Amino acid sequence: MLKKKPLATTEMNFITKFCYLIINLTLLNRIKAQELNLVPNDELYSRDFYTVPTTVKTYENDNVLLPCGYKLPYLSVRWLKEEDFLLESPRSEPVFMERLHLLANGSLEVMNVQAEDTGKYYCEIITSTGKALQPHAIEVQYAPRISTTPSGYIELPIGAVLEIICEAEGVPQPAVSWVHNNETIIDYLVGNRQIHIVEIKSRNMSGNIECIGQNGVGGQAVSDGVELVVLFPPEIRTLRKIYYSKIGGRLQLECYVESAPLAKVRWFHAVKPIIYGSFFGRQDSEELSPNQTTTQRYYSDMKHSLIVKNAREIDMGMYECRAENTIGVQSAYMEVTFRPMPCTFKISPDMQSPTAHILVWQTESYSPIIEFKLKFRQVPSDSSFVYSTTTTVTAQYAAEWTELTIPSSISIGPIYTTTYTLHGLHPASIYQVVVLARNHYGWSDSSKILRFATGGEVEFPNYSTESDKFDESNDEASNSAAIDDNNDLMNNKTIEEVAENTIDPYKDLKLYATMTLYPSTGSRFSNNCGSWRQYLSAIVVIIAYKLYLH
Numbered sequence: 001m002l003k004k005k006p007l008a009t010t011e012m013n014f015i016t017k018f019c020y021l022i023i024n025l026t027l028l029n030r031i032k033a034q035e036l037n038l039v040p041n042d043e044l045y046s047r048d049f050y051t052v053p054t055t056v057k058t059y060e061n062d063n064v065l066l067p068c069g070y071k072l073p074y075l076s077v078r079w080l081k082e083e084d085f086l087l088e089s090p091r092s093e094p095v096f097m098e099r100l101h102l103l104a105n106g107s108l109e110v111m112n113v114q115a116e117d118t119g120k121y122y123c124e125i126i127t128s129t130g131k132a133l134q135p136h137a138i139e140v141q142y143a144p145r146i147s148t149t150p151s152g153y154i155e156l157p158i159g160a161v162l163e164i165i166c167e168a169e170g171v172p173q174p175a176v177s178w179v180h181n182n183e184t185i186i187d188y189l190v191g192n193r194q195i196h197i198v199e200i201k202s203r204n205m206s207g208n209i210e211c212i213g214q215n216g217v218g219g220q221a222v223s224d225g226v227e228l229v230v231l232f233p234p235e236i237r238t239l240r241k242i243y244y245s246k247i248g249g250r251l252q253l254e255c256y257v258e259s260a261p262l263a264k265v266r267w268f269h270a271v272k273p274i275i276y277g278s279f280f281g282r283q284d285s286e287e288l289s290p291n292q293t294t295t296q297r298y299y300s301d302m303k304h305s306l307i308v309k310n311a312r313e314i315d316m317g318m319y320e321c322r323a324e325n326t327i328g329v330q331s332a333y334m335e336v337t338f339r340p341m342p343c344t345f346k347i348s349p350d351m352q353s354p355t356a357h358i359l360v361w362q363t364e365s366y367s368p369i370i371e372f373k374l375k376f377r378q379v380p381s382d383s384s385f386v387y388s389t390t391t392t393v394t395a396q397y398a399a400e401w402t403e404l405t406i407p408s409s410i411s412i413g414p415i416y417t418t419t420y421t422l423h424g425l426h427p428a429s430i431y432q433v434v435v436l437a438r439n440h441y442g443w444s445d446s447s448k449i450l451r452f453a454t455g456g457e458v459e460f461p462n463y464s465t466e467s468d469k470f471d472e473s474n475d476e477a478s479n480s481a482a483i484d485d486n487n488d489l490m491n492n493k494t495i496e497e498v499a500e501n502t503i504d505p506y507k508d509l510k511l512y513a514t515m516t517l518y519p520s521t522g523s524r525f526s527n528n529c530g531s532w533r534q535y536l537s538a539i540v541v542i543i544a545y546k547l548y549l550h
Contacts, residue, residue, distance in 0.1 A: 048072055048132055049125075055137040059217065061112050066136040068106040068123035074132075077106040078124040086121075113140050118171065143218030144174035148211050151224045155261075157231040157327055162198040164226055166211035174213035174221070181207035203232040203260070206298035229298045233328025234259040236321060242335045246366030251308040255321035255332050256287065260299035263323040267306045270317050274306065279315070281307040308336065316441070340365035340416075340437040340444040343372075348419070354427035354455035359435075361447065362417045367439040369408040369416050375401045376422060376433040379451075408437075425454050 051067040058064055068077060078088040079102060087102040089095040095102040101109040106125070110117055118140045125132040149165045156162055168174045169192060176194045178186040186196065198209065210225035235258045245251050257263050267274045267282065274280050283305040304323075308315055315336060322331045341364045348358040363369070377399040406420055416437070425431065430453050437444045 049123075049134045051134065053135050055139065057139045057141060058113060060114055060140060060142045064110045064113050064117075064138055066108045066110070066121055066123070066138070068108065068125075068134060070106065070125045070132065072127065074125045074127045076126045077102070078126065079108045080122045080124065082119050110138065113138065115140050115142050115171070139171065141171045141217050144168055144170035144213030144215055144221040146174075146176075146211050146213045146221045146223040148223040148225055151226060153227045153229065155229045155231055156200055158200055158202065160200050162200065162226070162228065164196045164198065164209060164211070166194040166196065166213075166223060168192055168194065168211070168213045168221075170213065170215045170217065170221075172215045172217070174215040177212045177214075179208075179210045179212055180205075198228070200228075200230055203230045203299065206230045206260075229260060231260050231327050232299070234263040234323035234325060234330040236323055236330050236332040238321070238332050238334060240334065242337060244337060244339070244341055244364070244366065245308070245311045246338055247311060247313065249308075249311045249366065251311060251336060253306040253308070253319055253321070253334050253336070255304050255323075255334075256301070257304060257321075257323045257330075258299055258301050259323060259325050259327075261325050261327075262300045263302075263325040265302070265304045265321060265323045267304075268320040268322060269315070271320075279309055279312070281309060283307065311336070311338075313338075338367055338439070338441040340367075340369055340439050342445045343435045343437055343447040345435075345447065345450045346417075352452075352455065355425050356421055356423045357425060357431070357452055357454060358419065358421045359433065359450070360417070360419050361435050362415065363437045363444065364414050365416060365437065365439050365444075366414050367441060369411070369437050369439050371408055371438050372406040372418060373436045373438070373443070374404040374406055374420065374433065375435070376404075376431055377401050378426060379430045379432055427454050429454050 048071045049069060050071055051069040054066065056064050056066070066079075068079075070077075076088060076090045079086040079100075087095050087097060087100055087108070089102050092104045094104050099111040101111065103109060106123065108121065108123070117138055119138065121136045121138065123134045123136065125134075145168070147167045149167070154162065166176055166178075168176050173190060173192070176189045176191070177184055178189075178194075178196050194211065196209070196211075198205070206229050208225050208227055211223040212220050214220040237256045237258075239254060239256075243251050243253060253267075255265075257265055265284070267280075276282060283303075285303050287301040287303050304321060306319065306321070316338060317336065319334045319336060320331050321334070322329065324330075343361040343363040346360040346362055348360045350358045352358060359374075361372075379399065406418070408416065409418065411417075422431075422433075430451060433450045433452070435447050
């Protein structure tokens with residue numbers, strides 16, 4: 001009777017056999033790895049090659065030849081790229097595989113190289129006694145390739161922040177620039193990934209933002225980029241603030257609206273929405289410049305017209321053009337009136353006298369003008385020197401306006417031209433004058449201030465026939481506008497400063513300059529007695545002051 005082996009002995013035999021199997025597989029894998037030699041080792045590099053290691057820099061679609069010549073007899077030649085096996089052939093037998101050609105002399109030809117062909121290549125020679133290895137390299141240079149994220153059409157309001165990422169690749173490494181509306185804003189950044197942050201501060205930042213790469217190979221590469229549209233509230237402009245008309249007249253009120261996105265425009269009269277029909281109509285059209293099309297524009301530019309077909313008295317008053325979009329609201333206001341237009345002064349062809357001045361003005365009114373209101377006053381000049389019992393010497397004073405009511409003459413048509421002569425004026429003086437017109441619907445706005453000089457008057461700088469607008473609340477500012485700025489220093493001098501024991505020549509010069517008369521161009525060489533009397537008076541004053549000071 002046979003005895004059964006212990007279970008422990010059976011298990012030991014199984015484990016032993018399994019270990020032997022693992023060891024054999026490991027040794028076999030090592031032998032295969034040594035045969036293939038897929039991982040190049042510096043120890044395998046041999047000096048028995050008559051070719052030398054080569055690095056070939058080339059361009060896409062070129063052909064590259066990597067040489068491999070061995071001095072001694074060998075069994076076969078094998079080519080690898082990095083750790084990848086490419087081709088193997090017995091000696092003197094060429095092998096062709098797609099773009100790879102293994103020639104009879106062992107060299108490798110790569111046809112139509114592409115960017116992915118860049119890398120290290122190894123020529124491995126297998127002999128009866130061992131292996132030899134020679135390294136080579138291919139560097140395929142190619143033009144930049146650029147992409148941006150995000151890209152395309154993007155709408156953002158003022159105050160938003162836009163982040164654009166530019167990915168650049170190429171050999172050599174491309175330099176990256178940022179361009180906004182064909183203007184370079186950031187130049188020559190190096191790196192595969194560039195980030196540009198745009199802070200949207202104004203509507204003028206709309207346009208194309210592009211990433212451009214260049215590396216000297218081929219031309220520059222331009223990304224699709226971002227077409228930025230800045231959203232902003234409506235902006236309104238008007239050509240006129242007041243529209244003059246008459247009963248039964250036809251009017252066209254206009255406002256121009258720029259906005260993004262497109263604004264909705266409504267018209268109001270006396271705060272109430274306008275109802276279109278028999279009395280009112282409207283027109284809306286897009287404003288296009290000759291050199292610009294709608295596809296090139298990043299905002300809408302619209303002309304909105306309100307048409308008053310047959311004006312009535314109830315149609316007078318304030319009108320509102322209100323524009324609104326998703327970003328904001330803006331309004332512009334215009335007035336429709338039947339009052340006269342402001343008068344404008346004309347140059348009189350008649351000769352003027354020292355004590356009188358001929359005024360000519362013109363206005364337009366679609367209703368008969370009833371009367372004019374003329375306001376005038378004398379203003380100070382260099383010759384108007386006032387002595388004061390106080391310590392201050394001043395040449396400025398505020399004169400009251402004198403008002404005259406002048407009846408209107410009959411006019412054929414809406415144009416009214418009126419001539420009026422002011423009598424009893426002071427010779428050698430400067431005057432200011434304004435005029436208003438009244439018809440059945442009220443007074444016109446005031447004309448601009450006319451300044452004129454009677455014969456023998458001093459000249460003053462920046463003289464104009466019409467200057468500031470009339471403002472009763474600011475008469476002093478209007479009065480001082482015609483005075484030479486050089487007199488301001490003298491006006492601030494005091495009697496105590498002038499009466500010092502030691503006379504400052506500069507102070508004396510200013511006093512003399514302040515009181516000297518300069519005849520106007522038209523009467524500089526005339527024998528006007530009043531002017532000569534003023535000359536003598538000025539000289540007497542100077543002499544008296546000098547005697548007083550001594």
